Amino acid sequence: MTTAAVSRAEAPPWWRGAVIYQIYPRSFADTRGDGVGDLPGITARLDHVASLGVDAIWISPFFTSPMRDYGYDVADYRDVDPMFGTLADFDALLARAHELGLRVLVDLVFSHTSHQHPWFAASQSSAADPKADWYVWADPRADGSPPNNWQSVFGGPAWTWNAGRRQYYMHNFLPEQPQLNGHHPAVQKALLDVMTFWLDRGVDGFRLDAINYAMHDRALSDNPPRAPTQGARTRPFDFQRHLHNQSQPEILPFLGRLRALTEARGKAFLVGEIGGEWARTEMKSYTADDQRLHSAYSFAFLSAPRLSADLVRSALAQWSGAPGEGWPSWAFSNHDAPRVVSRWQSATGAPLPAGLAMALLLTLRGNAFVYQGEELGLPQATIPFDRLRDPEAIKNWPLTLGRDGARTPMPWSYGAPHAGFTTGEPWLPISAEHAALAVEVQERDPASTLHLTRRLLALRRAHPALRYGALELLESGGPLLAFDRMAGMQRVRCVFNLGDEAIDGGLLTDWQTLVAIGADPTATMIMPNSAVLAVPGE
Structure with missing residues (x-):
């Protein structure tokens, strides 16, 4: 097709x-x-x-x-x-x-x-500013520590103290990346x-x-x-x-x-x-x-x-x-x-x-x-x-x-x-x-x-099956990955040997090779770390 x-x-x-x-x-x-x-x-x-x-x-x-x-x-x-x-x-x-x-x-x-965005400049200026709640602010605990145990992706607490507001502001990433209050x-x-x-x-x-x-x-x-x-x-x-x-x-x-x-x-x-x-x-x-x-x-x-x-x-x-x-x-x-x-x-x-x-x-x-x-x-x-x-x-x-x-x-x-x-x-x-x-x-x-x-x-542009078709995983075990992509009457078989030993190529019998990567399309075995894309034979 x-x-x-x-x-x-x-x-x-x-x-x-x-x-x-x-x-x-x-x-x-x-x-x-x-x-x-x-x-x-x-x-x-x-x-x-x-x-x-x-x-x-x-x-x-x-x-x-x-x-x-x-x-x-x-x-x-x-x-x-x-x-x-x-x-x-x-x-x-x-x-x-x-x-x-x-x-x-x-x-x-x-x-x-x-932290240099004008929104944050306004938010940190005063708790009375119209943008005061545009970021996530919280009071310290009684001992002055951050309001909870959240940690930042880049290391350390997800809270930084702001002396002007006498509150902590939240940042999931760097302190220079204050968290917006998405709510x-x-x-x-x-x-x-x-x-x-x-x-x-x-x-x-x-x-x-x-x-x-x-x-x-x-x-x-x-x-x-x-x-x-x-x-x-x-x-x-x-x-x-x-x-x-x-x-x-x-x-x-x-x-x-x-x-x-x-x-x-x-x-x-x-x-x-x-x-x-x-x-x-x-x-x-x-x-x-x-x-x-x-x-x-x-x-x-x-x-x-x-x-x-x-x-x-x-x-x-x-x-x-x-x-x-x-x-x-x-x-x-x-x-x-x-x-x-x-x-x-x-x-x-x-x-x-x-x-x-x-x-x-x-x-x-x-x-x-x-x-x-x-x-x-x-x-x-x-x-x-x-x-x-x-x-x-x-x-x-x-x-x-x-x-x-x-x-x-x-x-x-x-x-x-x-x-x-x-x-x-x-x-x-x-x-x-x-x-x-x-x-x-x-x-x-x-x-x-x-x-x-x-x-x-x-190849992907020429075959709707590869672009937006359905996918059916085929029965295979271990390092052999095989699936068919399908759209209408069109079917493309995709076989990958992700292991380090050759595997029987029976899944490709009677299939016509479109692309072979690291593989011999005429061989009966699929070589290690190789791929074959194929369509049904004529």
Whole structure:
């Protein structure tokens, strides 16, 4: 069955099954020579993104910010930080993306702001200010200590004392990221107005950062401890079950308000980032019944230290396609997680083949997020301590890989200074290993990860079964992962050997190979760490 044979009347909206390319603007392309990527740099390199065959781009925050958390501490939701350019630069980027057939998602941080946001300046000025309750304030305990035991993700208590108000203010992340009081009707209206501002500029959707942190338990109840787990805990945050500082039921009607706004303004796409103990449950409740978010993704794969067939089967089994069920999104790499080819190693310790990871990502039922450089198979970069910029990495060094190794600049050209990213000194160093995998190098190599990524994306576009079809897990055990994707009369079989030994290839008997990665399509065995995508034989 061809794409043309699928009834246009039955075709789902553009975002269902979309592939979305994440751009981390500090590290994509620098046009000014200051070592920091900018919006004109993104515009100049959009041809590369469009050539991949993705549907949309998601741009991490570029708003005015003191950059304590590199843009996720917003001081003005309605303007561009001068290091990235201007609103006019954003408008030019948006126009060019639309010319190339790319939709644009803006990253909105609605759980907290920067401590330099005018809203917080007003809130901390006086308990009588009209914005006094726009953030989460609480009196100290009788002994002067914080009001409860909540811990911050970045280490230490989730409370900081403010002498002016003689109260503590809450922050789930850095002290410079005070928590918005998402319960407050005026705060909700202000955030809806922010969304309206960007919709008026023509954006196509929003990625909502840490959206399950948007509200807290107003009783400020203590969090209970977590049961002991294997492995070292590097943060006080990891010792608690986060029943009360996140994941409150009042978030759901707020998401309904966001959805109603986007529906009224042209059906912009909403996808949420959801982390934590209840991520799977919240992914489903936040997307249920087509009333809230269109899609959501969790850290099921982003935090997994090793890929296994059981991990994938468990994630997919949660999404049966039942009536009223939402639509998932999946990501293997992003700016908050070590790059997948370094994080997921085989049982022998060898890096996971980049092409295998890309093939798996692009055949799962749901939307796929591809992080810049993932199409090149970039490994995690090694950053010396004196060059670290990430506050989380600095606090936890050397116990964790940190986020800087996934945020280093994009390599464009092997022979140019700093791999063609900048003419100045880059904000993070570019490794020789990354330069050797530059776009320019891989363009010349038909067997490169870049060309394989384009082939896989073209295959996904050509087969509705892969884009938005149903998924049926096949009976297989151990490291063999096999499933069929189906739409109408079309069926694509996806078989992955995620182990270190060859496995009988009986599941592919009488099937015609579309793509083989690390496998011989004529062999009777499926080789270790390989993948085969196939359709029924003629």
